[in-house]
Amino acid sequence: MQITLAPMEGVVDHLMRDMLTQVGGFDLCVTEFVRVVEQLMPKKVFYRLCPELKNDGFTPSGVPVKVQLLGQHAQWLAENALRAVELGSHGVDLNFGCPAKTVNKSKGGAILLREPETIHQIVKAVRLAVPQEQPVSAKMRLGFDDSSLAIENAQAIADAGASSLVIHARTKVDGYKPPAYWQSIAKIKQHVDIPIVANGEIWNAADAVNCQQQSACDNIMLGRGALALPNLARVIRGEQGHMPWQQVKALLVTYSGYELYGDKGKYYPNRVKQWFGYLSREYPEAKELFTRICRLKDSASILEQIQG
Template sequence: MRLILAPMEGVLDHLMRDLLTRLNPFDLCVTEFVRVVDMRLPPRVFHRLCPELHQGCKTPAGTPVRIQLLGQEPDWLAENADQACRLGAEGIDLNFGCPAKTVNKHRGGAALLADSEQLYRIGKAVRAAVPAHLPVSAKIRLGLEQRDSYLENSQALADAGISELAVHARSKKDGYRPPAWWPLVAEIRQRLTIPVIVNGEIWSAEQAAQAQQQSGCADVMLGRGALALPNLAATIKTGGAAMTWPEVIELLQTYSGLEVAGDKGMYYPNRIKQWLNYLKLQYTEARELFAAIRTLTHTDDIRRVLDNMRAEG
């Protein structure tokens, strides 16, 4: 069984990858997407989204990081896959799952699920550009408007030579509304000979086991659930207890130090509120904390609230 930390644009950046891989036995992380249009991007773009390139493409805890590309042009995606690998990437992931309107209107992300031939062309071009010893993976959803193209699309990518496939078990139209259709992933798993990774609506160790059983997949990708319960991967893999709220407060303070010391400190107030919106799904205390900082815009004020809450136990 492998546990993979999903890519989530604007959320699971290198600081959050650092934090969560310290806490959990993740086997792999995938970066936020690098947007590819019509040029070979300069190294600084890859280094900004994947600073781990400077340390063997691993988080400080030693978890491998794979760079994700998003675009629609096979040749330019191949060019940038080559660029990423020359910079030290340990593998490439292709984004065919992002449901964002701003991405889809330019035929990126989930919009390509309507064109299996283009998926094949992209997969084949990128696989040819990446050294044979490095993996090329992809992430898809079950379809665009309906859950109806997953077998055709997954087969096209497998035929193109990708190494493994992650499947978010919903359509683009489904968004993030439950349920996740894990049994449909089983149809993909039965069809393909490459590894298939199940993703979607996994908030607990019990749901992870259900997703594995219903999908037939050994490997699991965690996204929102890993933010709502920060040691979710550890509870799945080792059977440990969920973090207590005092432990979460301590973690939030550690995260605050990383954010403020890093190059994203100016975004800290928004980032901490964003994370609390996920934590509220698992911890009732997070609602009280969110209410206390909701109107605060200065980092020092927010950190003071955290310090006081920790002192109060």
């Protein structure tokens, strides 16, 4: 079983990747997307979203990181994909799943699931541009309005030469509302001959087993579940029990140090509150602590409450 840490825009940045991979259990990370319009993005854009490139594409604890690209222009995506791997990315991932309205409005992310031929052209161009030994993967949802094109989209990705495909088991319209339709992944899997990774609504070890059985996939990707339970990957592997709250608090303090003294300090209050939203699902203590920090706006006061 391979477990991948999901790309979560505005949430799983390099600081969170560092911390969660130190907790352990992950085999691979995928970055927040690099938005590609009609240009070759400057190297600094890749380094900003994926500082791990300066460490041969690994997190400090040694987990490989793959850069994700989002866009609609096949040739520009191909050129940026080549740049990503030249800078040290462990392959490249293509985003056909982002449900954000601003992204979809500019014809990126999940909106492309209405156009299997465009998806095919993008994956093919990227596959031709990137050295063969570097994996080219894609991430998609079951569809945009519905799942009627799910098999066709997956075939378009596979036939274009993708190395693997992550499927988030919901449509764009479904958003993040439960349930995830894992059984739909199994149906798609019957029609493509590349490895499939299942994603969506995996919050605990039982969910992981159910997902694997219903999707017929061994490999899974964790997103929000790993933020709610930081050692979820290791729990799923049977290596650890539920992380105690005191350990989670220590992680929060570590994360606070990262954010406050790193290059993203100004985002810290919003980022840590967002994380508390996920932690509150698993830890009553997080919910109680969140009520104390939710109205605080300065970083020092928030950190004081966490340490207290």
